[in-house]
Amino acid sequence: MIILTDKILENVIKKRPLHSYKGTYGRIVVIGGNPNYGGAVIMNALASVYGGAGLVTVATDPSNFTALHAHLPEAMVTDYHDTTQLQILIKNADVVLLGSGLGEDDTAYHVLQDTLAAVTLNQTLIIDGSALSLIALHHFPLPNTHVILTPHQMEWQRLSQIKIDDQSLERNQSALQQLFPDAVLVLKQYHTQIYHQQQVMSLTIGGPHQATGGMGDTLAGIIASFVAQFHSAKLVDCVGAAVYTHSAIADELSITQYVTLPTQISMALPIFMKKHAN
Numbered sequence: 448m449i450i451l452t453d454k455i456l457e458n459v460i461k462k463r464p465l466h467s468y469k470g471t472y473g474r475i476v477v478i479g480g481n482p483n484y485g486g487a488v489i490m491n492a493l494a495s496v497y498g499g500a501g502l503v504t505v506a507t508d509p510s511n512f513t514a515l516h517a518h519l520p521e522a523m524v525t526d527y528h529d530t531t532q533l534q535i536l537i538k539n540a541d542v543v544l545l546g547s548g549l550g551e552d553d554t555a556y557h558v559l560q561d562t563l564a565a566v567t568l569n570q571t572l573i574i575d576g577s578a579l580s581l582i583a584l585h586h587f588p589l590p591n592t593h594v595i596l597t598p599h600q601m602e603w604q605r606l607s608q609i610k611i612d613d614q615s616l617e618r619n620q621s622a623l624q625q626l627f628p629d630a631v632l633v634l635k636q637y638h639t640q641i642y643h644q645q646q647v648m649s650l651t652i653g654g655p656h657q658a659t660g661g662m663g664d665t666l667a668g669i670i671a672s673f674v675a676q677f678h679s680a681k682l683v684d685c686v687g688a689a690v691y692t693h694s695a696i697a698d699e700l701s702i703t704q705y706v707t708l709p710t711q712i713s714m715a716l717p718i719f720m721k722k723h724a725n
């Protein structure tokens with residue numbers, strides 16, 4: 448098992464080439480946010496934009512448009528009910544982040560189905576929140592692309608059938624091999640673990656000051672932005688660096704704060720990344 452340290456950032460966070468533009472840093476489509484959980488996609492998008500992604504579009508319920516723009520004018524929006532538009536967006540994306548705040552109703556089911564059908568080989572699909580629960584419930588196969596799964600322990604229980612108390616490293620590794628052999632698994636908990644093929648990385652920073660709704664939505668957005676822009680690093684290292692960054696910022700904030708809010712972590716990303724870019 449590899450313990451994540453700030454060394455992982457050296458492999459991933461790079462100074463920007465002068466001859467570059469927004470397209471160089473990746474196109475992300477965030478898909479989720481029903482009328483009750485609009486905050487989830489706003490937090491995905493805040494983390495993606497502040498994490499440095501070039502272009503971020505959010506496909507969500509129209510009731511979330513105004514709130515999203517009020518928080519983040521840098522993001523574009525589209526109605527996730529518009530299947531044709533969704534397919535065009537996905538086709539042009541480098542990274543698709545699916546499921547935060549999607550819910551589990553009929554609309555969610557159809558958006559999930561359309562997205563899984565539209566992603567292609569060279570893209571990266573990050574699957575979070577409700578999309579994980581829906582995939583577990585309906586046994587949707589994963590598409591043939593680079594997949595990153597970001598479950599908390601209950602979502603992983605639903606996917607793997609391993610009860611939270613029985614989620615040992617060996618059992619998790621074996622379930623991943625059996626169910627989703629090519630995927631990267633980010634199993635979120637106190638001391639999050641990242642599984643990929645035979646490799647396991649473990650986080651030993653972070654703490655209960657992070658236990659606020661939206662913390663995982665923010666992590667998913669950071670992962671999306673790192674994968675979208677840091678092309679010279681391996682996918683699993685981008686994930687490791689994002690997981691480390693998320694908790695390192697939270698720990699810095701926790702020196703003076705009792706709780707560390709997800710949106711504060713996103714706001715702190717540009718300064719943290721500047722410090723660690725090489």
Ligand SMILES: NC(=O)C1=CN([C@@H]2O[C@H](COP(=O)(O)OP(=O)(O)OC[C@H]3O[C@@H](n4cnc5c(N)ncnc54)[C@H](OP(=O)(O)O)[C@@H]3O)[C@@H](O)[C@H]2O)[C@@H](O)CC1
Pocket residue numbers: 483484485486487488546547548549550575576577578580599600601602611635636660661662663664
């Ligand atoms: N502002 C927004 O819009 C927000 C929107 N959100 C969106 O909401 C959607 C639903 O996501 P969800 O995680 O809230 O609900 P669900 O998947 O049912 O899991 C909860 C169940 O699992 C159990 N549980 C056990 N261990 C656990 C663990 N380690 N971590 C967490 N739970 C654990 C837990 O046990 P209990 O707390 O009851 O003891 C409970 O029974 C999803 O799309 C998400 O993106 C949220 O991000 C919040 C902010």
Ligand SMILES: Nc1ncnc2c1ncn2[C@@H]1O[C@H](COP(=O)(O)OP(=O)(O)O)[C@@H](O)[C@H]1O
Pocket residue numbers: 576598599635636637638639652653654655656657658659660661662663664665666
């Ligand atoms: N006690 C804790 N110590 C460290 N990290 C925590 C703790 N509680 C929660 N977290 C982190 O917060 C995030 C929670 O993710 P998730 O449950 O998906 O949140 P949400 O869906 O509300 O955004 C994960 O990254 C998890 O590791």
Ligand SMILES: [Mg+2]
Pocket residue numbers: 575576599663664
């Ligand atoms: Mg979550």
